[in-house]
Amino acid sequence: MQKRTAHAIPLRLRPLSAVVMMLVSAGALGANPDSSPAPSSAEVEFNDLFLHQPGGSAVDFSRFNKGNIVLPGNYRAELYVNQAWLGRMEVRMGETAGKDSPVLPCFDEPLLIRIGADSNKLTPAATASLQDRDACVPLHAIIAGATASFDGGEQRLDVSVPQAALTRQARGYVDPRYWSDGVTAATLQYNGSAYQSRAEARTATQGYLGLNAGFNAGPWRFRHKGSLGVDQGNARYQSIQTSLQRSVVALRGQLVLGDAFTDGTVFDSVGFRGVQLASDDRMQPESQRGYAPSVHGIANSNARVQVRQNGNLIYETTVAAGPFEIDDLYPTGYGGDLEVVVTEADGSVRVSRVPYAAAVNALRPGVTRYGVTAGQYRNAGLHGRPAMFQATVQHGFTNMVTGYGGVVVAEGYLAAAAGAALNTAYGAFGADLTHAGTRLTTQPDRHGFSARISYSKLVEPTGTNVSVAAYRYSSNGYLSFADAMTLRELEQRGMQSAMRGIPRSQLQLTLNQRLPPGYGSLYLSGSVHGYWNRRGTDTQFQLGYNNSYKSLNYGVAASRQFSVSSGRWESRVMLNIGIPLGKGQHAPYAMTGIERDSSGAVNLQQSVTGSLGVDNAFSYGVNAGYAGGSGRHAASLAGNASYLSPVATLTATAGKGSNYSQVSAGISGGVVAYxxxxxxxxxxxxxxxxxxxxxxxxxxxxxxxxxxxxxxxxxxxxxxxxxxxxxxxxxxxxxxxxxxxxxxxxxxxxxxxxxxxxxxxxxxRGRPAVIRTSRADGKSIPFGAEVQDAHGNNIGTVGQGSRIVARGLRADRGQLTVRWGKAAQDSCRLDYALPAAAQRATRIDVIEAQCH
Incomplete structure (x- = not known):
């Protein structure tokens, strides 16, 4: 039988199917109305008077005398297993036993895997039947008690399988035998930008090119990440990390040779050059994985934003004025504060730190996470490369208790840590103790401890979410690994007095409060850092409120930060209001922002952003600003645009202020060669x-x-x-x-x-066409008649008004046969001629031809 696809079936056939099914349910067909309802596979006899056309001949509906009127072929369908949606897929409908047998969904091994059937519970006979690729095996013949039904009108496949016959895996689980290492390929991701600003008769020009190159061969991945910075004509290339890595399926881990970062769950994350074998949480099902951080901030102009971690520049981009969010940082470890540098168009620089500490280290029962690293300590700010070794382990003992610990051994340094995480009805607690000793040459050796306690809890009755509340206290003699290596190098260079900021205490808090419907939400975040050998305490916090009214979005935020260098507090209050300018797909969005700081300075920003194009490929933004107060008044106007082309993303910005001007251009994208x-x-x-x-x-x-x-x-x-x-x-x-x-x-x-x-x-598949036709005697051709080509292939059906929707015309000229019955007189032939085909035709030709 000729193979059909869902999109190859004429669209006129579906309304006919719907009408037939309605007539069956209404008892309008020729079956005995007093009889009980027949099953879907029972035969019925159609009463064609309901589709009778004046002056026309009757059409043969015998093919619809089966309860299941779906024709054999392939269909695109929504898959539901035990009422749970599993996505869209291709389903084959076939005759399971013979030509007159009912048409049912055919099941093979890939489809059984897709629905989650346990292959270990299949009978040998069922397994053998799946080996015949040409046979159509119904589900009930494979799994006892299972059913599968296909709704042609809804294009939906409903599968019901007993729970005992399904695999018991976490959501998102994929059998490792179906993991693919891919093909041999070379990749290059790039992000380049040029930035120029003029302020007070001084011109500053910077350029940046970030590269992430790779080569894949089997399971091995070679990766190199680096950046090229150009400042006033001076170029400097920085190699961030180069490594060779692969997945180790048997150990559910990742092997890395070269440059990388240690895991920050037990100790602070540090860079190294050497070898590492550590658990890869991505090998766990999606429901078992962790989180990734993001960076939020506010720019007053078209600004350059840099993100650094452990002395390395890991991200740089240009943002428009207003709030921004960076949520696509490459993972470089689970710990280590992020330093965010915002360079405004007028040359002013703001630096902030984003606390990036490990969350409560709870694991599921029976789950073990490990990490072993050996090599050299790597820090962009140090010249030395001391040898190091680190090993950590975490294990979930019960639903309530998780234990973890580890050791760090390096030149002149030794640290050991142990802790536990508790999941209780009062929240999740984590507590650990780390003892460290540092050997020095010109100073007394240091020995001390650091204790940490963390807490997280969602208070459901009030909607209060304490995401992270952590406190750490370190004794005077305690040094983290990074601080110890820095102090030892400063000591060797005779600069031990330059070591500043040995941590004493640290408090972090992130709190979100959901208010009743219609009243918005509140958030609070802050951190306090105290040091043994430095006066003052680094303190910063932010309090905000967000809400919306119809299409209007608004928010207010207040931030306060203590600057140790100036010895005074700096405060800011911000109000943001956003509203769409229209209701269309490409309606612009207007955002108004007002900010006032503790010095009395006021900053007003008005921006309009939007997108154009079928795929919103072109986006734009215009920003006008005014700064006043504290004896200064300045106005600015800026614009930005980006275009997502098929091969690269292009960006450009330009701005003009009272005493400065700025322009930038950028390009980013990737290349894959295989x-x-x-x-x-x-x-x-x-x-x-x-x-x-x-x-x-x-x-x-x-x-x-x-x-x-x-x-x-x-x-x-x-x-x-x-x-x-x-x-x-x-x-x-x-x-x-x-x-x-x-x-x-x-x-x-x-x-x-x-x-x-x-x-x-x-x-x-050949050219499609709509053929307007009639018989030589002027009568219309019966609705639903089949159309065949010269080789007997069914290429279409006669629709309303004697119109033929034909697909698969292999020649521009030819002869077709139209049949509406089994008798010889219940057919006619027509000659067709199509216009010359265009190189890339995107529309269906409409022609006229008479059927003789």
Whole structure:
């Protein structure tokens, strides 16, 4: 039987199916109305008077005399298993026993895996039946008590499976045997920008190029991350890290050779050069994984934002005036404060620190997390590379208790830590104690301890969420590993007195309060740092309130920070109001911000942002500002624009103030080279897929906004989740009408950093056409009559008004046969002639032809 696809079935056939089903349910067919309802597989006899056309002949409806009127073929369907949605997929409908048997969903091994069936509980007979690829095996023949039904009108496959026959795995679990290492490929991600500002007759020019290069071969990943900075013509390249790594499936871990960072769950995260074998939480199901941090801030102009961690520049970008959020930092460890440097267009610089401490270290029962690192300590601010060794372990004993500990051994340094995390009805507690000893040459050796206690709790009755509340106290002789290495190097250089800021106490708090519906939310965050050998305490906190009224969004925030250098407090109060300027898809959005600081200075910002294009590829923003108070008055005007092209992201900004001007331009994107060719992409991530679909140029991918297949049939899909199911889906809209995809959805489960090739088979199904026809005697052709080509292939159906929707016309000229019954006189032939085909036809031709 000829293979059909869902999109190859004429659209006119679905209303007919719906009408037939309505007539069946209303008892309008020729079956005995007094009889009990027949099962779906029972035969009925259609009363064609309900579809009788005046002057026309009757059409043969015998093919619909079965309860299940779905035709054999492939269909795109929504998959539901025990009422839970599992996504969209391709389902094959077939005749399970013979030509006259009912049409049922066919099940094979991939589909059983998709629904979560336990393969260990299948009978040998069921397993053997799955080996025949041509056979259509129904679900009830494989799993006792299981059922599967397909709704052609809703394009939905409902599967019911007894719980005992399903695998018992956490949500998001993927069997490691389906993890893919991908193909051999070279990758390059880049982010370049040039920034120039003029203030007080002085011109400053900076350039930045961030690179993340890689090469994949089997399970191995070579990675190099670096940045090139240019300041007033002086260029300096900084190598952030270079490593060779791979996944170790048997140990559920990641092996790293070269530069990387230690885990920050027990000790502070530090950089190293050497070898590391540590647990990879990404190998756990998605429901078992942790979190990633983000950075928030406010810019007063088109500003340059840099993020540093442990002395390394890990991120740089240009942001427009107003609030900004950076949520795409590469993971460099779970600890180590982030230093955020905001350089405004007028040359002013603001530096803030984002506390980045480990959360409560609770694990599920039976789960073990480990890490072993050996090599050299690496810090961009130090010249020495002392040898180091670190080992940590965490284990969940019960639902309530998790224990953890570790050791750090280095030249002149030894530290040991032990702690526990408790999950209780009163919240999650964590407590640990670290003892450290540091050997010095010109000073007495230091020995001390550091105690830490942390707490988190969601108070459901009040909606109060204490995300992190942590307090750490360190004795005078305690030094962290990083501080100890810094002090030892300063001592060797005769600068031991320059070591400032040995921690004494530290308090962190993050609190969110949900108010009753319609009243918005409150948040509070702050930190206090005290030191043994430095006067003053670093203190900063922020209190804010956010709410909305219809389309109006507004918020107010107050921040207060103590500056040790100036010895005084600095306070800020901010009010932000946002509202869309219209209701259309591309309606601009206006944001008004007012800020006042403790010196009496007032800053007013008004911005309008928006996007244009089918895929919102072009975005823009205009900002006007005014600064007054404290004896100064200044106005500014700035604009920014970005364009997401198929191969790169382009950005530009320009601004003019009372005593300065600023311009910048940037480009970012990625390149992937592999055996199938070279592909360019405007956005890129660590793990990605290359889609190959010949002759499908212009088709949209559902995995990203504006992501389309290029003219060579390639597309790069970034941001895949390692070790998890990732759906790659093509929207056939925009394809040439003669090109069809055998499937539009595939799933992949790549390992970390993999480049997987996902190939979608395409085929030239022939040209489609709408043919307006009638018989030679002027009578109309019966509705629902089948249309066949010269080879007997069914290529369409007669619809209303004797219109034929034909697909798969292989020649521009030919002869078709129309049949509406079994007798010889219940058919006619027509000759058709199509206009010359365009190179890339995107519309269906409409022609006229008479049927003789």
């Amino acid at each position: 055996a199938g060719g070279v592909s360019f992409t405007p956005t890129m991530g660590e793990t990605l897929a290359i889609v190959e679909a010949a002759d499908a140029g212009g088709a949209r991918l559902a995995n990203g906004s504006g992501l389309r297949i290029d003219r060579w049939g390639h597309a790069v899909v970034p941001g895949l989740v390692p070790f998890s199911r990732n759906q790659i889906e093509i929207d056939p809209k925009g394809l040439p009408v003669n090109v069809e995809l055998d499937s539009t959805l595939q799933q992949v489960a790549p390992t970390a950093g993999a480049v997987v090739a996902v190939r979608f088979a395409t085929a030239d």
